[in-house]
Amino acid sequence: MPNHEKSAEHHVVPKRIYFGVFFALVVLTWVTTYVSTIDLGRWNIFVALAIAIFKASLVALFFMHVFYSARLTKMIVTAAIFWLTLLLFITMADFWTRGWMGVPGR
Amino acid sequence: MGEKSFELFPVAASSIAGHVDALYAYLVLVSAFFSLLIAFCVVFFAVKYRRKGDELPKPVDEHSIGGMVLEIVWSVIPLGLSLVMFAWGASIFFTESRPPADSLEVFVTGKQWMWKIQHIEGAREINELHVPVNRDIRLTLTSEDVIHDFYVPAFRTKTDVLPGRYTTEWFRPTKIGAYHLFCAEYCGTKHSGMVGTVYVMNEADYEQWLSKGSGEGSMAEEGQSLFNQLGCGTCHPSEINKQNGRCPNLNGLFGTTVELNDGTKVKADEAYIRESVLYPQAKIVAGYDNIMPTFKGLVTEDGLLKLVEYIRSLGPAEGMPSSATPVPTQTSGPQPPAQPTANSRAANGRAGAAPANRAAPGNQ
């Protein structure tokens, strides 16, 4: 079995990192909640999603140890994000371009 | 269509059909070439290199016979040939997607399991469509229930007919005759009975058919009476350029760009008119209040098409000039439509000819 590359699973993450991430997550939750009461027009969704993506990355990288993990784990995570993007963006491309032609149904 | 009992190639009866057939010929040629090439190689190698005795073949050094070059060649040549297929197909598709400006308008409503067709001049038919030869025909289609699909093989064109939306199909018949109309999207029990006939007639026959038509008035006229019947006119002013401050003026609206109260802009097309009748709150014109009640459940899809046509008839001059099309005025009266020239199968599902369809405009 060739691939016993020592994955860093045994790496013990210092507790302060957990607390730091936790603190950031809580702050960001209340920041995004507060920001939602300010009207940024079309930027509302982008700001909210940007904060959500940042929070999710923190959870994945540190709570889920992706930051310290083997290359294969990182590839799997990347694949998930890539395929989710395919699903969302290619389908939305249809919804976004409907009506461009000015002919109903095209 | 029905006289011949067996044929291997469909008749080409529209302006686009020749292009589709040419593309088909190209595709068949490319496919036949590669199928035969592969088949020949497989059979030839199987015979030529048949194993004799225990001899193992000498390992072939792929580089010595240009393995990489071969791989590139047999990737790039098919890719090139396919991109031709793509470009050719896309150009046909875009032609099919853009109806010419002065097309004759026909409105189609699909429901399980029949086609209801309204001509702009007011004639109505079920499972039959009469059109003049060498005129561009533009269909606006919608469904009352499930997804259907309006398919005329002789014209090489089809479009899905969706509930809650309008879709568009156009063709220019080039050959007089009677052609199959099929529902091509599975729609339930009698899917295969949702068939009809498209009659392509010369201009004189067509006008004679129209004059014998059964319609009450043109679609726009019927739309107007429905408009009044529903009381739309009490708020939407009917005189040009008059504003009453509560509801937008609909004169000259169609085809223009409307600014909404959230600052976005939307084109006043068929879908917008339809949505505004059924879901008036979805898009509110800038400067107006959200006061219009919904007419969902009060107007049928047929009626909606008439309302849309009425508002289109009020539209700006650059809009579809269909209502200005010179067609003879309709004689009224419940007369049967033109005598069918088709065989018995065309009558499949032709439950009611036009007179049976003379329901009150709109609501029933």
Place this chain on the structure above:
Amino acid sequence: MDSETVVAPSAAGAPPQHGHVEHHFEDASQQKDAATVGMWVFLVTEVMFFGGLFLAYFAYRQAYPVAFASASNNTNLLIGAANTTVLICSSLTMALAVHFAAIGKKNLIVLFLILTLLLGGTFLSVKAYEYHDKWVKHEVPGYNFDCRTDTGAPCADAAHTPLFFSLYFGMTGLHAMHMIVGVGILLFLITQARKGRYTPAWHTPVELFGLYWHFVDIVWIFLFPLLYLIDRSAMPK
């Protein structure tokens, strides 16, 4: 119906005899690697599973922005934010439980698993309260649905608001079902941890369950802004 019910055996699934290497593995390291990779691949399927719902959300929000904004205003912002915080706390306690498993502090594993359980339970209880509230206010599509603002006026573009609430229940419901499955597995882990089954050498179930729990947290991190926050300010008051 829920995917975890199917897969729970794998999550909890590593070897029944603790630290024992099953016959088909060469060694413990291979066994642990396989379990970890398996869990990650499973989480990929979960991403795609929720992805379908997110797609429906984006498609309909694109089509009916007014209805989505007005319906979204009917969710309780404060409860949503507080519940998000609760879930983040549970993620922290879970991460700490894994941490103490790795350094072999038995009592602390149990403590933090119990804390995680309590926080998860709190989240679910709040969710149940919100569902009840929606039911009382006729905001469940298909059942006397009637979307009204605080002032009693109909929601803007009320005709399309059922789509928002269908997605609201679909997305949060599926998320809650994942939480419920998680709570079940937590109970199992707590009993095992109390028996001292998890050692620094072998605590794969705790570690894998941690991945699952954090994933569920990530889903909520996206659900919260999409369902509670977006376009809240844009609504004409």
Place this chain on the structure above:
Amino acid sequence: MIAATPPTEIKKNFFNQKQGLASWLLTYDHKRIAILYLLGVTFFFAIGGIFAALIRLELATPAGDLVDSNTYNKFFTMHGIIMVFLFLIPSIPAVFGNFLIPLMIGAKDVAFPRLNLLSWYIYMIGGLFIITVLLMGGVDTGWTFYTPFSTSYSNGYVVAAGMGIFIAGFSSILTGLNFIVTIHRMRAPGLTWFRLPLFIWAHYATSMIQVLGTPVIAVTLFLLVLERGLHIGFFDPAYGGDPVLFQHMFWFYSHPAVYIMILPSMGVVTEIITTFSSKKPFGYTFIAFSSVAIAVFGFIVWGHHLFVSGQSAYAGMVFSVLSYIVAIPSAIKVFNWTATMYKGAVRLTTPMLYALGFIGLFTIGGLTGLFLASLGMDVHLTDTYFVVAHFHYVMVGGAIMGFLGGIHYWWPKIFGKMYNEGWSKISAVIIFIGFNLTFFPQFLLGYMGMPRRYHVYPPEFQVLNVLSSAGASVLAIGYLIPFCYLLYSLKYGPDAPPNPWGATTLEWKTQSPPITQNFEVTPVVTQEAYTYTTEEVVHVG
């Protein structure tokens, strides 16, 4: 004709090492689970085949004279659901993948044996749902379940059928997950990625699709069931829902699902062709990477099912050009298989006949896919019999030819018995002829404009339909013959040697049938795959 090893005392193998029904139903042995799957898929293939026969019987005349429309609609729906979800998708991965992946990579089992057994039970429970639907009266939506027909108008058992597919989907997900982990983490020492048999590459690509795609159909059906069962709207036009969104979500899985069916078959065919040409496959890396390329590109072409469905014309254009790009890796495979035979030592054994049949039929199936990817052409052809013919060439001509090729190739390994070469060659030829007779006329029908799912059709289509029905009866006979001689061989066939074909992959290095642990000693791999040496030569074929 077979130089089998002389019969000795009964050797230990995975059949006789444990006995009794419970030892089968509770087994964690991947080989036994593969055989459980083989029984399952064969059963469902037979049921689906009966519906196919009934469909062709009805279509022999233009009138609806055998059954009424409602029944006919249920026939083609049940045929589609059973064949797609309960036969084609599990067929090769769950049977041959399960049996062979651990053997080919020199492992004792898959990574998660318990999960593997669980997958089989989930599959059977899903199948049970479908059979229940069948017994209750069926479902009439077509296997595509398009809304709003399925949610609001169908009078069939849509919820139960949806649940059945939903459940069976998890079996597929777990199988894929198991294979991915197995291939990553269980390979024998020295077995690097580029020493793997191409069968493994094909299954790795298949597993990617299963893991990434199946959850999307699961959630789609979940929403469908919620909408129909609880009347809350996700796709309902009455609430402004969009039926086209359903189609996007459905085809995001269901197009790649075609590659779940065909990729493993390609893997089988690659193994067969290299073995019976006694030659390393031409362009190993190209075949390997084309599998992965198909899996990835297969995910970005689904919109070509929606060209006329109300999708935007610009999206249609993007999907059309992407569809052509996915055609290239398939073409590469076909050319490489053909080139493998060049200067080989070709033996036309039964598996080889199936593999060559596969090349022919898959070529036609793939090339007609080019017709359907072309926008202007597809507008005319979609939803006609052209599409029916096209996907049967790919799924029956491709996937089932691969399945049968695999059965004949690995039968000696799985059951330790040789079958009758004469009968098997006859049936291979009958199947090839019957298949073409059944489905080639449907291309012509499609271009003529005959829509699919038509119970009653205009009389001018009858001649071609009769041809097709006649072909179907030939095809049915072709499928029945192997049942007979294969079952016969189990009892009366001569014992198979460990490596009757002179193949090089690891599964042939252990006895036939293998022992439960697969290998006495974990093999160590020291060279590339497919290194043919003279000691492997055996006098067969």
